[in-house]
Amino acid sequence: METAIRRPNWLSRLNAVWAPPAVLDFWLSRLNPLWSWGHARARVIELHPEADGVTTLVLRPNRHFRGFRPGQHVTVGVEIDGVRYTRSYSASDMPRADGRIRITVKTVEGGKVGAFLQTIPVGSVLSLGQAFGELCVPDEPAPCLMLAAGSGITPLLSLVNAQAAAGFRRPVRLAYWARTRAQLVQAEALRAFASRHPNFKVHFMLTGEASQAADELEGRIEPRHLTTLLSGDEQAHVLACGSYGFVERVREVLGDRCLSFRAEAFSPPPRVIDASDQGHVRVTLLKSGQTLDIPRNKSLLEALEEQGVKPRHGCRMGICNTCACGKSSGATRHLHDRSVQHEPTQALRLCIQAAQSDLSLEL
């Protein structure tokens, strides 16, 4: 999603009469694809393959990007076959003096954008949203234990880098789960930190291979790991990032053996679709802040109206586009051809779409 910076002064207003932002953007982008009157964009300037299906991209944003804190995400928009797709990625490095952002992208099975970004030509321009996310190391100077699984490593890398830049003023321990050694991202850099700083320790936790090196352990997270990971630091801040299942498991295993617990769960996009139209889903209306349970077997327009919500509408048959509204997450099913759509969109026709999964709508 692109974010516009508003400048509500008389000059902009006059400007908008001569040349509306869309027109200005057209001419600016002719001069330099990175330039825009109000939209954040970034150029891909470096591409580093990291591990199997994992690539790091270094991006140079234009001046509309307002920066980020370690542990935050940015939304990246790319155009594939004429369609703009957006995905959020965590910055995998701390903020740099030159303003560049590093993101680390992993291909998930059937994932369009991840695969596209693996081989994007250097020099391409992406659209960018402003950074968001709450994951951070608490200020209070107690030891810190970071637990990452799979792609969950990216925001933690950013936090580790920031700690390294500050010279590891507190003990930091990172445990990083992956199936195989070949899937580990930035293992050498992490080892290098560990050998230089007595305050930083890293453990690679392998679930599909036997451990060999001294800093490797085996198996999914279980209580015995905690003895190693918390050794001596019973009172630590714990940060965890990984799939929903991983984060829940950490919470369970950890119990109350920590000072504070912060976690961020991502789950891969739903791949198995229940094509039936039975049951109900939960719809979040972002503008009014309501949450409703609605049936999956009728058009969203009808279902919402039954709940007392009155979205704008006209024809009720998919012609006039009056009922179009933004959908920021969830899957919908087209009532005529039953095709299912997962992508976030700015224009979902409520009258000919039914809910397929939980949804958030801009209503």
Added chain:
Amino acid sequence: MSKIYSRALSPDELDRFGEELDALRARTLATLGQGDADYIRRIMAGVRWLGLGGRVMLMVGAILGGTVMPLLLWPLCILGTVLLGLSKILENMEVGHNVMHGQYDWMGDPALQGRSYEWDIVGTSDSWRKTHNYSHHTWTNVRGMDDDIGYGLLRIFPEQRWKPFYLMQPVVAVVFALLFEWGVALQDLRIGRWFAGKMKGRTLLKMTTPVAKKAGKQVLKDYLLFPLLAGPYFLPVLLGNVVANLIRNVWTYMIIFCGHFTADSEVFPKECVRNETRGHWYLRQLRGSSNLTGGRIMNLWSGNLSHQIEHHFYPDIPANRYAAMAVEVREICARYGQHYNTGSLPKQFGTVIWRILRHAFPSKPGPARPLIAAG
């Protein structure tokens, strides 16, 4: 090709007719992609370059013509005016109209979103989305529901009740053509209802505010800011802008009137849309619309409204696909014994003019032409 006189379809046939047209729609949707995105971006670029070229030409013509080379004044200003007019035509028809139908929503490009696009014309996009996308496209040619039938100003069909006012229609029609964009801008306000005392002044005022704001902006841009760029030589630039807008008005008027008001296009009574099936809806769109021949040039400069029939069948499919779809649509129509109303611009517009002149005087509807076969 000899003319097929449309026959009434049985409910069964009607269902199959609708299914075939829906299938064509699905087939086309499945193939949308980079080519369509490139197309609309190319058109967008065309709009910008023509606009820039036109404005620069006007400016240079006015300043050079006013100072060192008076001979250049007319040629440059005329060229500039034509380019600017073409840019506006392309913007209104191929970009504005089509984007606002949501034809390019699937791209997810914020600059091409049907809900938020604002076009280069005095009317607001919001009111157009209401009068056109909703009223006109849903209730095409249904009397009392589609305001586009004569725009509340003209009597085009004998089914409209005659009033002495219509005797002035030939003059009214010409003025309306010249000021077409203003007509469209005011259409949604339904000032007539206020005159008739059916609407409160307060309501009218509230509805007028956005319209006045948009119109003010357009006037400021075309008739003040850009001319003032030429300083003391502003007059030719002002004139160029006025004429460019007029060219655009007259051209869009012709194209739009040819879409629904040709000799063979029909209007329908309100009863017609009660419990309307999908097939019936398609058939109504077909019988109420008419196309223009003229190949790629005509398609481009009419914003593909030369394929009005396909546009009414598939208002949200990118217009650059209509020409290809038309081949199949024609074939389907022929199989179901339906007249596919098309012809050259002079021929089609000729019949429009005939309608305007003829129905200025009292006239009686011909025999009813039902859409569905009785029994």
